[in-house]
Amino acid sequence: MVTPTPQKVSSGGDKVVQCLEREGVEVVYGYSGGAAMPIFDALVDSRIKFVLTRHEQGAAHMADGYARATGKPGVVLVTSGPGATNCVTGLLTALMDSVPMIVLTGQTITSMLGKDAFQEADVTGITYPVVKHSYLIKEAAEIPRVMREAFHIATTGRPGPVLIDLPKDVTQGPCTAPFVDTVNLPGYHVPDRPARALLEKTAALLAKSRRPVLYVGHGAVISNAGQAILQLATTLGAPIVNTLLGKGACTEDHPLHLGMLGMHGTAYANRAVEHCDLIMAIGARWDDRITGKLSEFCPEATKIHVDIDVAEFNKVVRPDVCLAADARLAIEELVPLVRKLDTADWLKEIAGWRRQYPLKYARKGGLRAQHVLDRLDTLGGRDCIITTDVGQHQMWAAQFCRTTRNRHWISSGGAGTMGFGFPAAIGAAMATGTPTWCVVGDGGFQMTVAELATAKLQKAPVKILVINNHYLGMIRQWQELFFDNRLSGADLEGNPDFVKLAAAYDIPGKRVTRAGDVDKAIKWAMAYNEGPCLIDAEVVKEDNVFPMIPAGAPYSGMIVERPKVKMEKPTGST
Amino acid sequence: MSTITEPRGAEFELDPGKAPRRHVVTDVVTAPLHTISLLVRNKPGVLVRVSLVFSRRGYNMESLVVSPALSIAGLGAAPGEFSRMTITCSGDPDTLEQIIKQFEKLVDVVHAIDHTGQPVIESELALVKIKAGLRERTELLQIAENFKAKVVDFGAESLIMRCASETEKLDAFVNLLKPFGIIELVRSGKILMARGLDAT
Ligand SMILES: Cc1ncc(C[n+]2csc(CCOP(=O)(O)OP(=O)(O)O)c2C)c(N)n1
Ligand SMILES: [Mg+2]
Numbered sequence: 001m002v003t004p005t006p007q008k009v010s011s012g013g014d015k016v017v018q019c020l021e022r023e024g025v026e027v028v029y030g031y032s033g034g035a036a037m038p039i040f041d042a043l044v045d046s047r048i049k050f051v052l053t054r055h056e057q058g059a060a061h062m063a064d065g066y067a068r069a070t071g072k073p074g075v076v077l078v079t080s081g082p083g084a085t086n087c088v089t090g091l092l093t094a095l096m097d098s099v100p101m102i103v104l105t106g107q108t109i110t111s112m113l114g115k116d117a118f119q120e121a122d123v124t125g126i127t128y129p130v131v132k133h134s135y136l137i138k139e140a141a142e143i144p145r146v147m148r149e150a151f152h153i154a155t156t157g158r159p160g161p162v163l164i165d166l167p168k169d170v171t172q173g174p175c176t177a178p179f180v181d182t183v184n185l186p187g188y189h190v191p192d193r194p195a196r197a198l199l200e201k202t203a204a205l206l207a208k209s210r211r212p213v214l215y216v217g218h219g220a221v222i223s224n225a226g227q228a229i230l231q232l233a234t235t236l237g238a239p240i241v242n243t244l245l246g247k248g249a250c251t252e253d254h255p256l257h258l259g260m261l262g263m264h265g266t267a268y269a270n271r272a273v274e275h276c277d278l279i280m281a282i283g284a285r286w287d288d289r290i291t292g293k294l295s296e297f298c299p300e301a302t303k304i305h306v307d308i309d310v311a312e313f314n315k316v317v318r319p320d321v322c323l324a325a326d327a328r329l330a331i332e333e334l335v336p337l338v339r340k341l342d343t344a345d346w347l348k349e350i351a352g353w354r355r356q357y358p359l360k361y362a363r364k365g366g367l368r369a370q371h372v373l374d375r376l377d378t379l380g381g382r383d384c385i386i387t388t389d390v391g392q393h394q395m396w397a398a399q400f401c402r403t404t405r406n407r408h409w410i411s412s413g414g415a416g417t418m419g420f421g422f423p424a425a426i427g428a429a430m431a432t433g434t435p436t437w438c439v440v441g442d443g444g445f446q447m448t449v450a451e452l453a454t455a456k457l458q459k460a461p462v463k464i465l466v467i468n469n470h471y472l473g474m475i476r477q478w479q480e481l482f483f484d485n486r487l488s489g490a491d492l493e494g495n496p497d498f499v500k501l502a503a504a505y506d507i508p509g510k511r512v513t514r515a516g517d518v519d520k521a522i523k524w525a526m527a528y529n530e531g532p533c534l535i536d537a538e539v540v541k542e543d544n545v546f547p548m549i550p551a552g553a554p555y556s557g558m559i560v561e562r563p564k565v566k567m568e569k570p571t572g573s574t
Numbered sequence: 575m576s577t578i579t580e581p582r583g584a585e586f587e588l589d590p591g592k593a594p595r596r597h598v599v600t601d602v603v604t605a606p607l608h609t610i611s612l613l614v615r616n617k618p619g620v621l622v623r624v625s626l627v628f629s630r631r632g633y634n635m636e637s638l639v640v641s642p643a644l645s646i647a648g649l650g651a652a653p654g655e656f657s658r659m660t661i662t663c664s665g666d667p668d669t670l671e672q673i674i675k676q677f678e679k680l681v682d683v684v685h686a687i688d689h690t691g692q693p694v695i696e697s698e699l700a701l702v703k704i705k706a707g708l709r710e711r712t713e714l715l716q717i718a719e720n721f722k723a724k725v726v727d728f729g730a731e732s733l734i735m736r737c738a739s740e741t742e743k744l745d746a747f748v749n750l751l752k753p754f755g756i757i758e759l760v761r762s763g764k765i766l767m768a769r770g771l772d773a774t
């Protein structure tokens with residue numbers, strides 16, 4: 001008789017990791033801890049690379065950056081309790097910007113759930129409002145089904161983060177359940193192609209327009225609709241504007257492209273929106289940063305809305321047609337139905353605004369952030385991925401660094417999460433190998449600065465460009481403009497020497513204080529690809545981002561320079 | 575890998591030019607309360623997800639009834655896999671439309687239908703405990719008879735009546751009882767079903 005060789009029974013943790021492998025996961029970002037030990041143990045035998053960050057928030061943003069740069073889901077693995085709660089900001093950031101992410105959290109053993117066990121937190125409870133969906137796995141047999149469903153939900157339709165809470169006994173115990181390939185979700189419906197009748201109606205509305213604007217958002221990036229939109233724009237003779245997150249869907253140096261619209265958009269984009277007779281949102285959601293005062297937002301214009309998420313229809317504006325569809329499929333099917341419009345006068349008018357209100361900044365009085373970013377754009381920034389943090393530098397980067405490729409612009413839009421830019425850059429650079437500029441404020445950089453260690457260790461080609469104004473600049477700007485310059489909680493007194501800080505991690509750095517030195521520093525960083533490097537750009541402390549439509553003001557209230565008179569406090573959202 | 579995603583129960587009219595808000599009837603003045611029925615997957619957390627749709631908007635549910643649903647033809651449901659929720663709530667039409675769409679967006683919600691203004695059969699159950707000495711009994715029993723309520727507990731100083739009816743009739747019933755001194759009142763919340771072959 002032959003004794004059968006004992007087969008190693010997979011643990012729940014093994015199964016989780018095997019499922020990740022089957023989903024094509026290459027890298028997991030995270031931080032270890034007791035409740036997640038069995039999953040960490042399983043990673044030892046896996047070909048999946050694990051990246052130990054320095055904080056769970058960093059892990060979440062790295063996975064987010066990875067996902068935004070590739071379109072593939074980013075994966076995070078953290079422990080229970082504080083490990084999981086440290087991911088909440090990352091979940092919000094990903095949810096608001098529709099980023100596919102899988103967050104695996106360790107949890108106390110099932111028999112202790114609800115008993116205040118060590119490092120227990122009601123993680124599914126805490127995170128309901130910041131996930132697309134979530135699971136608490138009570139039995140190992142559920143692992144394969146839940147893992148398949150989670151990836152399906154995270155990556156289809158409007159993407160978003162999915163959290164899976166994994167009690168330690170579930171991951172430590174055996175799991176013999178077979179892998180699952182099908183998904184049966186009767187309540188989950190994803191539109192793909194638009195209805196023919198609505199496409200025809202859209203085409204008919206377009207045919208009547210003389211002053212159209214195509215308003216392109218993140219949905220166009222996600223569905224890779226850029227080529228189709230450019231085709232639509234050129235066929236119609238219609239100008240394009242994009243949102244902060246729509247940057248890169250259509251190359252911003254196209255002659256029909258007017259750059260970004262909204263609060264800090266270009267004046268000519270905003271004038272076009274103000275005066276259009278038709279505005280077509282493509283994967284964009286009429287955010288308050290875009291509409292300004294809603295009751296005065298394009299009141300006469302025909303509105304068309306293309307979105308894969310039907311809950312966006314009629315949420316903010318009530319469009320004339322709503323196309324529930326993947327943006328690329330919708331536009332591809334629309335193009336053959338439209339013809340050239342008579343927009344010659346319209347384009348001439350826009351060209352006039354372009355001449356009248358070019359993006360500009362003072363050349364005197366010290367080093368300007370705008371100059372640094374303008375030079376970055378000229379010296380090859382368009383061939384790199386650019387991530388930003390949140391604040392003035394973000395808006396200047398959006399204005400001056402034109403994005404010419406899909407997924408080459410990564411920024412936290414909906415949540416406006418300070419601390420996002422640097423870890424996101426690490427994730428994007430690791431995912432693509434593409435040199436990645438991280439444009440970051442001196443405030444936000446310090447929120448996740450500990451990831452210098454991760455960047456160094458991973459040799460991520462991240463070029464950190466600190467726009468160092470020694471202020472929470474955007475806060476200072478608002479206080480100057482709307483609060484009688486009564487500065488409060490805006491001074492970043494106590495900043496470290498960022499070059500020395502980088503040096504402490506063995507990361508090379510340079511300080512730039514004069515406009516004349518900017519090119520040299522950028523070229524130096526461009527040439528250094530062995531790992532991260534840093535430029536500390538000491539820019540003028542007090543400078544403002546213009547144009548600006550104050551929050552809650554109408555487009556007609558756009559200011560293009562510092563107003564002479566005192567301004568009312570903004571009434572719009574934040 | 576194959577994927578089965580069934581079409582949703584509630585259809586959204588995605589062309590507002592044609593017929594905006596088909597399921598969202600806007601007559602707030604005469605019908606301040608809306609009734610929404612949900613078919614949901616019976617998963618832990620589904621109730622929280624549904625309530626969060628209200629609470630994050632600062633809205634409240636007036637009543638909520640959850641009960642097991644039959645397995646759904648074609649969905650291969652094991653027994654106990656689905657539940658029904660019947661929610662009554664107030665709110666302006668735009669908010670209500672958002673709320674229904676947000677329900678629909680939840681992965682565990684199979685469909686959400688606003689039945690306001692639709693032909694439906696509705697029902698609610700009330701248990702009322704009333705202070706009742708000998709003198710009040712006759713009158714109370716007359717009211718009970720009128721509303722087809724049943725006395726389910728007779729005490730020396732109290733009685734409990736059970737009444738099943740439309741919500742408005744129950745309101746009237748309870749109002750008539752108030753002068754007698756209601757000690758306790760428990761109502762089940764409204765349930766309803768669409769008439770004919772329409773889906774609930
Ligand atoms: C986590 C977080 N906290 C607070 C804010 C509010 N906020 C928005 S911009 C800003 C200032 C950012 O300062 P800095 O990083 O130095 O960038 P700058 O505006 O100076 O370019 C603050 C505090 C935020 N967006 N995120
Ligand atoms: Mg700053």
